Amino acid sequence: MRDLDKEILLQLIRDSEQTVVDIAEKVGASRQTVAKKIDKLKADGIISSFSIRLNPEKFNLGTRAYIFLHEDPHQALRREDEARIKQLRQVTGFYRLFGQYSAVLEVLVADSKELTKLVKKIHGLKGVRETETFIVHSMVKDEPESPFVQALKMEK
Numbered sequence: 001m002r003d004l005d006k007e008i009l010l011q012l013i014r015d016s017e018q019t020v021v022d023i024a025e026k027v028g029a030s031r032q033t034v035a036k037k038i039d040k041l042k043a044d045g046i047i048s049s050f051s052i053r054l055n056p057e058k059f060n061l062g063t064r065a066y067i068f069l070h071e072d073p074h075q076a077l078r079r080e081d082e083a084r085i086k087q088l089r090q091v092t093g094f095y096r097l098f099g100q101y102s103a104v105l106e107v108l109v110a111d112s113k114e115l116t117k118l119v120k121k122i123h124g125l126k127g128v129r130e131t132e133t134f135i136v137h138s139m140v141k142d143e144p145e146s147p148f149v150q151a152l153k154m155e156k
Contacts (some may be wrong), residue, residue, distance in 0.1 A: 001046075002018075004027060004029060004037065005037055005041065006152045007027040008023060008025075008027055008034060008037050008041070009041065009047075009152055010071055010149065010152055011023045011026055011027060011089070011146070012038075012050075012133060013148060013149055013152075014048070016030070016050050020034050020035050020038070021085040022064045036156065040101075041117065046057070056108050060110045061109060061110060062110065062111070063108070063109045063110065063111055063114070063115055063135065063136075064106070064107070064113065064135075064136040064139070065105055065106075065107050065130070065133055065134060065135045065136060066104055066105065066107075066132050066133070066134045066136070067105040067118075067119060067122060067131050067134075068097075068102070068103070068104050068132045068133075068134070069101060069103040069105070069122070069130075069131055069133060070101060070102060070126055070128075070129045070130040070131070071102040071103065071127045072126070072127040072128075072129060072131060073102075074127065077126050077127030078102075079128055080084060080125075080126065080127065081125045082094070082125065083126040084125055085105065085122070085125070088107075088118065088122075090107045090108060090114070090118050091105050091106070091107050092106050092107065092108055092111050093105065093143075094106075095104035100109055101132075105122075107109055112135075115133070115135070118127055119131060119133055124125040
């Protein structure tokens with residue numbers, strides 16, 4: 001990846017709402033060049049989307065939790081459960097794991113009452129043998145872009 005591409009990506013990470021003209025000024029390139037580079041980065045799959053991050057508490061989603069799953073090893077059951085879990089609106093992330101647990105779900109809910117209902121629903125799935133739930137009491141760091149910023153700076 002070229003240095004100009006990296007500079008454009010860093011600018012977009014800092015503020016994806018800034019105009020192409022603003023980015024061009026900051027990276028020392030023309031507006032047309034920056035626009036073409038952004039289109040190419042999207043076409044190449046380096047940029048997957050532009051999105052906003054909402055404050056969960058403003059939507060009465062003040063409880064974040066991680067639900068670790070022990071599942072039946074049969075792939076057919078897992079695929080069936082995956083389809084059902086992906087439909088649960090409270091699930092923001094679903095990750096397959098190596099190790100003691102087979103998967104972890106990140107969830108956002110209003111309160112412990114809603115979390116209890118959700119866990120019971122997950123326990124009702126055919127392939128789920130057991131769960132362990134961890135409720136987040138405070139967030140110390142929430143910067144999903146941080147590894148990308150570091151990687152882009154290191155590659156220069």
